[in-house]
Amino acid sequence: MRYRSRIADQELELRLESFGATLIVGPKGCGKTTTAKQKAASVVELQDEDKRDNYLAVARMQPSRLLEGPKPRLFDEWQDAPKLWGAVRKSVDDEQKNGLYILTGSTSREVETPHTGTLRISTMKMQPMSLFESGESDGAVSLKALFDDPSSYDGCISKLSVDELIVAICRGGWPHAVNNTSLRSQLAVAKDLFRQTCSVDMSNIDGQKRNPRWVEAILRSYARNLCTLAETKTIYGDVRATAELSESTFYDYLEALEKLYIVEDVLAWCPAIRSKTAIRASKKRNMVDPSVAVAALGLSPAYFNEDFKTLGFLFESLCMRDLKAYSSALGGELSYYRDRYGLEADAVLHLGDGRYALVEFKLGEGEIDEGAKHLLEIERLVSEHNKKEKQVPLRLPDVKLVVTATEYGYRREDGVCVVPIGCLKP
Structure with missing residues (x-):
């Protein structure tokens, strides 16, 4: 199905240009993941049942392994593996580069993170289509x-x-x-x-x-x-x-x-x-x-x-x-x-x-x-x-x-x- 251009496309480009990682938030079903995929060079979908168990096992033991891949790397439903937040934050600190990661996930699950991600992980809010x-x-x-x-x-x-x-x-x-x-x-x-x-x-x-x-x-x-x-x-x-x-x-x-x-x-x-x-x-x-x-x-x-x-x-x-x-x-x-x-x-x-x-x-x-x-x-x-x-x-x-x-x-x-x-x- 053809992707409909979103107003958020340009804002996401700016975030990737300005910060190491971008977290996209907004109501369920507004198109966060689809929009993120347009800018991502690689994708980790944590709800892919064929790979889910393997992803979660790696995320528990050594989350930094999941960060390997072409950038920007998208983590969809990242809340299923909360340790990814800290791994992404540390990677941004270590690499000192922008546009490395995109995080998307369901708003129906709130996850407490040990670090805020300030100045490393920028939060971008999406709306439903105008x-x-x-x-x-x-x-x-x-x-x-x-x-x-x-x-x-x-x-x-x-x-x-x-x-x-x-x-x-x-x-x-x-x-x-x-x-x-x-x-x-x-x-x-x-x-x-x-x-x-x-x-x-x-x-x-x-x-x-x-x-x-x-x-x-x-x-x-x-x-x-x-x-x-x-x-x-x-x-x-x-x-x-x-x-x-x-x-x-x-x-x-x-x-x-x-x-x-x-x-x-x-x-x-x-x-x-x-x-x-x-x-x-x-x-x-x-x-x-x-x-x-x-x-x-x-x-x-x-x-x-x-x-x-x-x-x-x-x-x-x-x-x-x-x-x-x-x-x-x-x-x-x-x-x-x-x-x-x-x-x-x-x-x-x-x-x-x-x-x-x-x-x-x-x-x-x-x-x-x-x-x-x-x-x-x-x-x-x-x-x-x-x-x-x-x-x-x-x-x-x-x-x-x-x-x-x-x-x-x-x-x-x-x-x-x-x-x-x-x-x-x-």
Whole structure:
């Protein structure tokens, strides 16, 4: 099967150029091993049943023997032989070369290592596929180009229909699902991932037995509160309605879901452009991929013919997923802004060089004006802040962006760029 190029390809190249070894982490099924194999000169697959016993015996007695081979050398499922971590670390120290090893493995098993690997083993996080990687975004609009010169943007036309977008939300960015040919086989992948997370992975991650029904209840509550600022105690109260678990157990389960990269909350951006007490600093609830929320709620594409409100939250989650992937290629990170007066930016994309974009996600054409109004008001507040706080000025937003599910993209007279998600790329 043809390999679909990933945004992570270039980041992995940089890590191999910069460090002796690279550990790739991320949710189960996002394509970590397949991506690693594209850069590896040799591979040790510890789950190859024909060779597994021999590999594990060598790893126990003399792990350095497994390091012999063309470089970069990939160790898949390295957690099955924990001594490899120390052997790789020592080899990097001894050889003083970069690009020697790649480590991948299941996130459903946590391994304690005697050494951190700092400055020797670099950790790279992968996301599920974005719409650009799956081929559903034509990439007509570059996020980097918008930052470099937003005035050069003169519009675009998206070929991604709402029905196709709904399927992409329900299917998710899982490479196996993207490569499946029938709709039912595509949708089956996220459902199976959800079931495996609840019944297997949650107990395997640290060997602690956990109740699958309680996991399901937590993920359903998260799905119902997706892309909201629901307090943790609110989610716990919601879960308690159907599951008799203690608060400490609830927090333990939540931590395990974060370690599995299933739950991925978004942090707040808190500039002092209003009174500090007015800023909402709680996390925005989110999952690594909207398909997990769809599976948790037991929904199908046909359901969204009548429920556009839920679709709006799932669309925001999909946009967050894609912007995380795109921003990683630009060395950026994602947050959100909202204050108690209702002023918001669904996302704030900060680049490493200090530039940032204010972003709103709007499903339909009728919501674009409202989104643009929010972004312009935040820009005005930053400008007013700078007049009062001249010694500590805040940078004005470099890009004001409304990401939509509509057909047409354009640049408004007020400078706000309207871009369909079906046209965006890094």
